[in-house]
Amino acid sequence: MTYFTFFFLDNEKDIVVNLYKDLDKLFYVLATPNHHSGNLISNLARTCNLPLSQDENGKFVIKGEVPCYINADCEEIYLFKLGDIEVATIYPDGRVKTKALVPAIAKTLMSQTKDYQLDLSKTLFRTYIPKELKFRADLHTHMNGNLPADVLIALGIYHQIRYPLYYVKKLELELTNAQWEKVNAQREKVARQFVTSELKGKYLDRKINDNTFINFADLILNNLDNAELNIVKIRGSLGIIRDGQAVFTNLEKVYLYRYVFAKGKESEEKIPLHNVSQIPDKDVHKALVQMLKDKENPDYANNTIFQDKLLWIARNYKKQGVEYAEISDTTLVKKYESIEMLRQVHEVMPKIYMETGVMIRFLAAMRRIPLTIIKDAVTPENYLEQNLEVLKATSLDPYVAGCDFVGEEINDIIVLKPVFKELAKIAARDPSFVIRVHAGENDSLRDNIAHSIKCVKDSLAKGQTMPRMRLGHGLYTYSLKSQKGREVLRQLKENNVVLEFQITSNVRLNNLNSLDKHPLKEYLRHGIKCVEGTDGAALYGTTSLDEQLSLEKLLNLSEEELRLMKETESSIIEKSRQAYSDKKAAFARLLKGRDMESVLLEKMQKVKISSTGKKSDLRLDANTELKEQISEITWDRFPIILMGGSFNTENRATRMTDAAIRQLDSFLEYLNPEEVCFVIGHKLGGYEKYLIDHNTRNFRIYAVVPALMNEKEIEKLQKAGVIIRVSTEAEGMGIYKSFNYEIFERRPSMVVAFDGNSAGVNLIQEARNGKGKSAIFVWSHCKVLRQKAQSLHGYVYLFDEENTLIDVIKKVQKNLESLKETASEKI
The missing domain is CATH 3.20.20.140 (Metal-dependent hydrolases)
Structure with a gap:
């Protein structure tokens, strides 16, 4: 078989259909190279009732033949279908006319669960709508969220923007030896400007790398052997995460990657814009050619x-x-x-x-x-x-x-x-x-x-x-x-x-x-x-x-x-x-x-707006007020995040039940205080308060708190005697981000969730997305969290009176052992 052409089933170029010819027959191989969990392609195959196979690298793919038809003009055409939906018409000269796409919603929901529930009609859409109903x-x-990644990349080349070394390293982009030599020489010069800086370690490295640049046009055009892979990585950085739902933290990070292009500054040293025709991505190439015509x-x-x-x-x-x-x-x-x-x-x-x-x-x-x-x-x-x-x-x-x-x-x-x-x-x-x-x-x-x-x-x-x-x-x-x-x-x-x-x-x-x-x-x-x-x-x-x-x-x-x-x-x-x-x-x-x-x-006239709060609402700096209790989360204990009091609306109180309390009592008895620690939020209410009041076995308890708190909240934390971690976020509902920075991105963990709404849902998603991997257990009687757990089927475990927390933990113990690594044999 000889390679023929390819097309994508989605706007983000995550679902690719590669086409191969063998005489007059056409075959396809559908793959999802940017998705690593295997969920997307597995769910898509099941929804379309198609068999999965593996490629030479062991990755799941869907293979099949594209049937050939003769149209009314006596032309040969190939019709690619999934289920009963006609997706694309493929012509012998290599043209592909797509008629249906997988929407981003369906792709996201397929990516994050092992049990996708939508049918084919809600997974693959025909891309047309009546003219009189089309929104305008x-x-x-x-x-800065408007332009497709391919256009931003083309703009970066055309305007020869400065691309920071930090992102080169963060995305693991490939440079030529000559490019590395040049950018490292520049980095040495930049580093001299920070010899008196108070920054140390990774913070100093980040600052230096943020201020060391490579000409983006040089990065792509003078590095064509690596251009295809580099463009794929850069494109991926300009949209939110692919293998599941994101949270606001991810969105903020994506904007930083986009700012490099959308608010770009041109390099001082320009290069001739040659080799444009050799750019391997056709959409980047097409946009850049038009930009050169615009010139x-x-x-x-x-x-x-x-x-x-x-x-x-x-x-x-x-x-x-x-x-x-x-x-x-x-x-x-x-x-x-x-x-x-x-x-x-x-x-x-x-x-x-x-x-x-x-x-x-x-x-x-x-x-x-x-x-x-x-x-x-x-x-x-x-x-x-x-x-x-x-x-x-x-x-x-x-x-x-x-x-x-x-x-x-x-x-x-x-x-x-x-x-x-x-x-x-x-x-x-x-x-x-x-x-x-x-x-x-x-x-x-x-x-x-x-x-x-x-x-x-x-x-x-x-x-x-x-x-x-x-x-x-x-x-x-x-x-x-x-x-x-x-x-x-x-x-x-x-x-x-x-x-x-x-x-x-x-x-x-x-x-x-x-x-x-x-x-x-x-x-x-x-x-x-x-x-x-x-x-x-x-x-x-x-x-x-x-x-x-x-x-x-x-x-x-x-x-x-x-x-x-x-x-x-x-x-x-x-x-x-x-x-x-x-x-x-x-x-x-x-x-x-x-x-x-x-x-x-x-x-422009000076404006003075009245105070937005009462004296009793005056907020204090938690770093100053709680400095005696602040300490790093220990590395010799496995962190268990207990949700059940802090991850609600500010005015929503957690209502405890006897059944849930019995679960928590059994859990505390089951754990070893020398091997685990608890991490909670700042409110010290509901099940968090119960944990503190019934901590007879002296578990180490950390509370992540917002940067600004009122006097009453400060006093409550001081009396509780918990160890403090101060979030960069000033609002209580934003502290879930700090759990991500300090735990989910850095180390294995466990989440036990009894109650919460939006902030709790975000914390669970952060735990699911984190590099450190987390075992997540949700009390099934909390409606909002149960709904979230069901959308993450295969990654979150529900427990209740019949399927107790301890029983569920024992069932997944083998998975937990691989997550804990250096932690205790018994949690």
Whole structure:
């Protein structure tokens, strides 16, 4: 057999179909090279009722013959089918026309379980939708999550960006000897600048490697022997994890990898862009060739990286049939950066619109909590006041449609109520100004939808009409059948609030584990206005069309329900286009021929917002207040994370049961205090408190606590006598990230979960994803955690009164022994 061609069954290039010819017969080998657990291909084979085999490297593959047909033009064509779904037409000249794809949602769910439950109709989608129902807007997306990895890689080559040595090593990229020699010589020079640094060990190495660069074009074009493998690794770093659901920690890390390209800086030493035709990836090659053609176009010849990013975002939208988008970007609330961004937007967007017909506008994004993933970043305490100062000016620009509150939803939006008073003033001046809040994304803060509306309504001046308001995600609130739920429906309807749904990001970010609980159909039935967004499509391996197909197929939306969403979207597009025209004229009158920078700086007015809390809510530095109790988690004991008190909503208390207490008593009796230690959260409630109060055998107990805590919480921890680990996160619901950094990524462990909601679900997913491997046991009477456990079939073990924790542990003891390695023979 001779190799013929290949194609992919998904947007992220994870499911590849290689084609081989033997005379006039065509054969296929389907593989999933980027997925290492074997779950994806095993579940796909079972869903399609196809046999698995192994390749020469022992990896699972699906093999078969592609039948040949004669079409109406008497041409030979090959039809590749899975089940009864026609996936691709393959022509004798090597052309492949794909007609169906595996959506990112199905791929994620197949990847993380050994028992995938969806049928073929919800696993493989035909990629078309009636023209009159096709959505034409992306109303919920983020600037640096928009572009596919292949376009970012091409941009990196074209603009010859600086690529940090840290990522070369982190991704284990292959360089030539000459490239290593050059980059190591540069590293020696950089290292001299840090001889007086207080950083030591790996922290110093990281700092040096972050500031040592290789020209990305050089890395690819002068290293063609390794280019194919390097591109695959780099592409993988630009999307969230593949072998299961991710959590917000993973998303933040992916953004750091994307920033290298999206906010790239050009190398000082440029190389000739030769060997372009030899780039092994056809999509990277195609994009780069077009960029080189753009260089000859006077409209784009002098584009910055940011301007080229906008151009390719628009081209990508045009390809997807999207004509209007509003992109969230935090740059628009930064003083000088915002002005430079808008200058570049005004310079290039008219040309982009002429080519693509796509209108791009922006939402000025403010973080609901400071970003902690960037270790050296210092966020001033008054950062929201500074954001509002800039927003008062940038909101005048016609390309700025409104504002957005972004970031992980781990605090009640009500604490930001004073900020909404300033936003209401902007909306009073500009009736088209959109106030968008990320709310209801996870199940931990079911008040946030109601509180978001209340924050806006209570901030309006007397007689002021409700501004345009949208809520991003809107998955979770009170039961819509309850009194509180019916009140939420009333408020949504009366105030004309629009809900935005992004089902792929909900699943891939661990916020949606059961599709049958999705509320979209119920909202539509009650007359609530709903639209689709992508949440930064490229991050999640989706597109606008895939997102619509996922909503339709997985949630069983009818044509009428799709039509309702389409009507809402069309109305928003029409009003937004009119708002742009009106603001453009007003902005021209404001400038009166003056420089935009001087006018906007003049309009930036100091803002003072009132305190967001009472004296009793004053939060103290946990590192200072608890310094006598802080110590590293010991390495001579096997860590057991006990969930049952801290991993809830702030106001949700764990209700203990006698049956669960008996399980915990037996567990404590079974364990050896010399071989294991416990790690809990910061609340010291529920089963955590029971552990502390009944620790008669003197188990070592560590509590991971947020960086900021009130006086009452501090006193409680001091009296409990637990050993303290302080998280980098200031919010209690974010401390699950520290369990990942300190335990799951570094060493074997066990999780025993009695209770929790969103934060608990995230901790379980972190344990499942961690490099250190973790045995996870969940009390089956906790509905939320049980649902999560079922979505991770084969990786999480349920226990109850009949199948006790000890019995279940004994059943999987052999697996635990391989995880523990140096730990005790008996846990």
